[in-house]
Amino acid sequence: xxxxxxxxxxxxxxxxxxxxxxxxxxxAAPGAPRPAVPPEQRRRARRRRDRGWWLLRxxxxxxxxxxxLFPLYWMVVVSLSSRAELLGGQLRLWPRELTLANxxxxxxxxxxxxxxxxxVAIALVxxxxxxxxxxxxxxAFAHLRFRGSGALFLxxxxxxMIPVQVIMVSLFRIVTxxxxxxxxxxxxLPTAASAFGVFxxxxxxxxxxxxxxxAARIDxxxxxxxxRSIVLPLSRPLLAVLFFMSLLQTWNDFAWPLIxxxxxxxxxxxxxxxxxxxxxxxxxxxxxxxxLINVTPMVVLFLVFQRYFVQxxxxxxxR
Numbered sequence: 001x002x003x004x005x006x007x008x009x010x011x012x013x014x015x016x017x018x019x020x021x022x023x024x025x026x027x028a029a030p031g032a033p034r035p036a037v038p039p040e041q042r043r044r045a046r047r048r049r050d051r052g053w054w055l056l057r058x059x060x061x062x063x064x065x066x067x068x069l070f071p072l073y074w075m076v077v078v079s080l081s082s083r084a085e086l087l088g089g090q091l092r093l094w095p096r097e098l099t100l101a102n103x104x105x106x107x108x109x110x111x112x113x114x115x116x117x118x119x120v121a122i123a124l125v126x127x128x129x130x131x132x133x134x135x136x137x138x139x140a141f142a143h144l145r146f147r148g149s150g151a152l153f154l155x156x157x158x159x160x161m162i163p164v165q166v167i168m169v170s171l172f173r174i175v176t177x178x179x180x181x182x183x184x185x186x187x188x189l190p191t192a193a194s195a196f197g198v199f200x201x202x203x204x205x206x207x208x209x210x211x212x213x214x215a216a217r218i219d220x221x222x223x224x225x226x227x228r229s230i231v232l233p234l235s236r237p238l239l240a241v242l243f244f245m246s247l248l249q250t251w252n253d254f255a256w257p258l259i260x261x262x263x264x265x266x267x268x269x270x271x272x273x274x275x276x277x278x279x280x281x282x283x284x285x286x287x288x289x290x291x292l293i294n295v296t297p298m299v300v301l302f303l304v305f306q307r308y309f310v311q312x313x314x315x316x317x318x319r
Contacts, residue, residue: 072295079103079289086285102285103293110272111265112293119268122187122257123250129192130246131239137193138201139227143213153202159195168259175260186260191250197242204238205231240308248298269294 078086079102081095106112141153171190172181180186208231216226232239254270261267267275269290276290302309 072299075288075292075295078284079292081285083283083285102283102289105283105286106276106290106293110276112269112272112290114265115267115269115272116293118184118266119251119270122184122268123247125184126188126191126250127243127246129188130194130197131242133193134197134201134242135232135235135239136227137198138205139223139231141198141202142205142208143210143226144223153198156195156198164256168256171256172259181260182262182266184266187253187257190256191253194246197246200242201235201238204235208234237308237311240305244301244305244309247301251294251298 077093077095080098080100082097082099082101085095085097137156141149175181175186175190180189212230213226216230221229251268252270253268254274257268258271258274261271273287273290273294276287
């Protein structure tokens with residue numbers, strides 16, 4: 001029969017101490033303090049908990065991204081599929097044979113390049129004017145003190161509750177009486193100022209330290225010098241946000257350009273998409289190809305200015 005090893009005195013003492021600690025923890029009073037957890041054990045538990053939350057957030061972000069990106073992916077698939085595959089009901093998640101025939105029919109049947117140039121010109125000029133007006137008004141509301149500034153700011157914000165469709169008749173009468181009907185300016189000028197842009201600029205400029213502006217004023221700088229030398233360099237994220245938001249809104253605007261423009265050569269891409277649907281009927285491949293031409297520039301711009309876009313919203317206090 002094999003002999004069991006006899007534990008030494010040190011091991012017996014450690015075992016007795018551990019057992020006593022366990023018994024003390026089990027039989028301790030409800031209000032008595034529990035034995036302290038070692039720091040390394042707490043760090044491991046915190047890392048496991050943080051890793052679990054990180055995996056949960058990552059899974060949720062991937063799922064939401066797939067849901068949001070699927071329409072864009074489906075647009076690409078349909079625009080690159082052949083008419084036989086579309087009409088035969090055999091469309092899959094990726095076409096069997098890639099083709100550019102849909103894009104070719106769109107480019108041959110309509111002046112897409114002209115409409116694209118019109119959209120670029122109108123969107124760029126409108127965005128530049130919107131950024132200029134919003135920055136100047138935001139600086140005035142944030143750092144100038146004059147009588148009625150608060151009431152005027154609230155009045156400008158109240159215009160956000162008025163739908164554009166309500167004032168279209170008045171806008172049409174204004175552009176016809178001023179001789180702008182049927183020109184680019186009939187689309188640009190009515191949308192050159194944005195109440196939301198003014199609000200965003202004001203909230204952003206309130207985060208700029210007032211000490212910088214007061215120091216420049218003490219040195220003899222006027223408001224224009226302060227705006228140009230201090231406010232504008234610190235407002236690069238805001239400029240990107242205002243420019244992209246105005247560009248996106250103007251680029252996708254359909255109702256007002258359809259009313260204000262009357263010549264085919266001045267139409268924008270959203271109006272051209274309406275005419276394409278009337279011409280081709282149920283040609284979904286050509287429709288998706290045209291829609292992809294319309295969407296791609298905005299997607300590229302958002303990817304380029306994404307960092308400034310997020311910073312501008314974060315610093316302006318918009319969540």
